[in-house]
Amino acid sequence: MLNPQDRLDILETLHFLSHVIDNREWDHLADAVTEDVEFLSPRTDAPETLEDLAPVMALPGPAGIRQGYELSQLAQYGSVHTLNTVIEPIDQDTAVTWSRLIMVSFDQRAVGADVVDTLIRTPAGWRISRRVVHARNMLRDQQRQGGGYVPGPYTFMHFDEAIVQAQQAVTDASAHQDGELPR
Template sequence: MGIDTADRLALHEIAARYGDLIDARDWPGLAHVFTADAVFDLRDVGDGQLEGLDAIRRFMAGSQHPLAHHITNIYVTEDGGEPVLHSRVIGILHDRRAGSGRYTDTVVRTPAGWRIQHRVFHLHRRPSAEPGSPAAGG
């Protein structure tokens, strides 16, 4: 298939738009990011898989999100000629701590433009430190 510069720019826009929509709590606007049949895999944080745009919207409306989503490190790779969108998120949590994670998105071109069809979220966790190591404070 081959991803050209215009496609890459459009995919970067999706990643950025997602952060703004979540921060604005604009759940209807998620149709500009996800397909109607999208799957959002949140198993890494214990929230299972959300099946379909309506389920994603309900989850977002009913959960406590970070106050700010900063989407960074956006890039596109190809898997079998199909684009895969990668990005990182830094979020400011309600207790004022920061958290981060990464998204890996399978994207498709629709009549309305590029949309995420399958998203996997992985939370970044501090590696467990061995006793006596500098990371463990010893």
């Protein structure tokens, strides 16, 4: 459903948002996200259980994205790199992506995250309408000498959940346009 140019434009939107965050150029958020973007991230910076990693802190709009980055441990990371993006088309105007982020702090420490984004085509181009951040490798495990990991099914579950949610939104919008009531 997406042509190669759409896929490139989606990747450029994701990469541009990384530049906006890296440079703290918050005035350019509108070039990467929708006005009603939903941003979800874990509530704690020191997770001890999988439940602590759940993205439950919801911050709406571009101001929410700025607040989410400034109030979380992400503020200590001066560089965000988007890697390994998978694009799942929902229809010709909607896609869900799953990207790996590597963030490097000002004192040269690194942390990883998985990000699941829902993007929609707007008159101005592809924009992120929903971003869910999943902390990665933050649980402590004595057998791993202080390191930890997030089990694979955890993030796959959230990617699949985002796909189903986006598919339902497209179905509801179509039904609304046809004069039907959403179920």
